[in-house]
Amino acid sequence: xxxxxIGTGYVGLVSAACFxxxxxxxxxxxxxxxKIRLIQSGCSPxxxxxxxxxxxxxxxxxxxxxxxDLKKAxxxxxxVFSAVATPPNKDFSADxxxxxxxxxxxxxxxxxxxxxxxxxxxxxxxxxECEKRIxxxxxKRGEHFRIPVIxxxxxxxxxxxVSDTMKPDRIVxxxxxxxxxxxxxxxxxxxxxxxxxxxxxVMNRESAEVVKYASNAFLATKISFVNMFTELCEQKGANxxxxxxxxxxxxxxxxxxxxxxxxxxxxxxxxxxxxxIALSRELCLPFPIINAVHDINENQRKRFxxxxxxxxxxxxxxxxxxxxxxxxTDDMREAPSIExxxxxxxxxxxVRAYDPxxxxxxxxNLPKNVTFASSPLHAAKxxxxxxxxxxxxxxxxxxxNELKKTMKGRHLFDGRNVYDPEEVKEAGLIYHGxxx
Ligand SMILES: NC(=O)c1ccc[n+]([C@@H]2O[C@H](COP(=O)([O-])OP(=O)(O)OC[C@H]3O[C@@H](n4cnc5c(N)ncnc54)[C@H](O)[C@@H]3O)[C@@H](O)[C@H]2O)c1
Numbered sequence: 001x002x003x004x005x006i007g008t009g010y011v012g013l014v015s016a017a018c019f020x021x022x023x024x025x026x027x028x029x030x031x032x033x034x035k036i037r038l039i040q041s042g043c044s045p046x047x048x049x050x051x052x053x054x055x056x057x058x059x060x061x062x063x064x065x066x067x068x069d070l071k072k073a074x075x076x077x078x079x080v081f082s083a084v085a086t087p088p089n090k091d092f093s094a095d096x097x098x099x100x101x102x103x104x105x106x107x108x109x110x111x112x113x114x115x116x117x118x119x120x121x122x123x124x125x126x127x128x129e130c131e132k133r134i135x136x137x138x139x140k141r142g143e144h145f146r147i148p149v150i151x152x153x154x155x156x157x158x159x160x161x162v163s164d165t166m167k168p169d170r171i172v173x174x175x176x177x178x179x180x181x182x183x184x185x186x187x188x189x190x191x192x193x194x195x196x197x198x199x200x201x202v203m204n205r206e207s208a209e210v211v212k213y214a215s216n217a218f219l220a221t222k223i224s225f226v227n228m229f230t231e232l233c234e235q236k237g238a239n240x241x242x243x244x245x246x247x248x249x250x251x252x253x254x255x256x257x258x259x260x261x262x263x264x265x266x267x268x269x270x271x272x273x274x275x276x277i278a279l280s281r282e283l284c285l286p287f288p289i290i291n292a293v294h295d296i297n298e299n300q301r302k303r304f305x306x307x308x309x310x311x312x313x314x315x316x317x318x319x320x321x322x323x324x325x326x327x328x329t330d331d332m333r334e335a336p337s338i339e340x341x342x343x344x345x346x347x348x349x350x351v352r353a354y355d356p357x358x359x360x361x362x363x364x365n366l367p368k369n370v371t372f373a374s375s376p377l378h379a380a381k382x383x384x385x386x387x388x389x390x391x392x393x394x395x396x397x398x399x400x401n402e403l404k405k406t407m408k409g410r411h412l413f414d415g416r417n418v419y420d421p422e423e424v425k426e427a428g429l430i431y432h433g434x435x436x
Contacts, residue, residue, distance in 0.1 A: 001189050004077040006102050010046055011119055011154050012083030018165040020058035022192040028066045029073035036066050047330035047357045050162045071109050079115040079185055086120050088271045093278035094123055103130040107137035113146040115182050119154045121212050123279055127151050127205040148182040150175055151205045153212035159328030171200040174208020216272040217290055222257035223264050224296040230260050230435030240435030260435045262415040263300040265325035267333040301336045304415055305343035308387055311411045317350045319383035321376055322390025324358035332358060332365045337389045341366055354379035356392050377406050384409035391416040400427035
């Protein structure tokens, strides 16, 4: 199958590279010239395990290429995937500017039938709006190309995006108007994956658009649900780890996403929860759970920042371990580190940070007076306080006795509950976890 992928970010680049690896002929297109040049040279602009290998393999095979020219991307393509960003607006709604630019540009340029597939996360009804805009432009051009609009939401997780794409739990396809041709095209594209038993669910487009939001909102709910109990634990002497374990062993609940901490971040959960809040306001439909999930998540970071500030001597040096919103990615979008570091810096304190991969991105997102260290211990040197914000493996394996010797102060704030409080105490440090 000849495939064009518009937008070569976290989703688009991984999808393009994986589709080529599955045997399709793929052309990725992006408006960012610098990004495309880098990708064409075989380098990934993002940190994503094994992505560069798959990218290089695709380029060498001749089945994968990249361009900034939309016309060139569409020329030989049977199907076009759109994977552009849908960031939150100030009022929490999803900004669909990129989505409409892409569908309108395609309708303006295309010179043959093409299946248009929406991979971005978009609110219910966006497919219908894209269809209308495409039809309007085709009509103006006096053309009658068939451009069915399909929803195919993406469920990959940053940090394991390649394996999630190659071995997804499910593939969701949203199709309206009983479009057998478009369905056959989609089934053909995903055949190498469905052949090994992965389910492909076909539903109407509106349902497919909602599946993605509902899934992310549910996962965010699990995180906020467990975080809801952390303050209670701290006040009354219970232990959230034991509670989560006691809950998670119930097969109906399951242990995943029940880790208490400073809450979720990243480009998806915060944005998708916000978009649902905006939708509930717009349609006057009460979504009380979603509002609570958002509020608990916001409060979790604020509470942690307050606890840190309380422990700091005047003009303190604070070592921050971990900056990306989660391990195995360099993505800084809505990372809790941003808000917590800002709070620390408000009080004439100094922040020295270390992250194994996210520091180049972090430099663009953090205040200029944050300094960056070459190792966790370098960051902790003579620090009054160490604050762990992202649970990278390198921090889990730290020698706490060495840490104690390196630091000036004794407070260790563990925003992800990775350390054993007893071990920290034995090393002579003062432990602050969440809900412990
Ligand atoms: N990042 C994730 O983990 C993830 C997971 C599942 C779904 N999603 C969804 O996928 C979508 C894309 O997310 P992302 O994280 O890959 O975004 P991203 O910001 O990493 O990438 C978007 C890319 O689109 C390009 N772009 C913007 N306008 C364009 C245009 N008119 N023509 C061509 N290219 C254009 C940008 O230059 C950028 O490279 C979002 O809706 C997101 O919610 C993301």
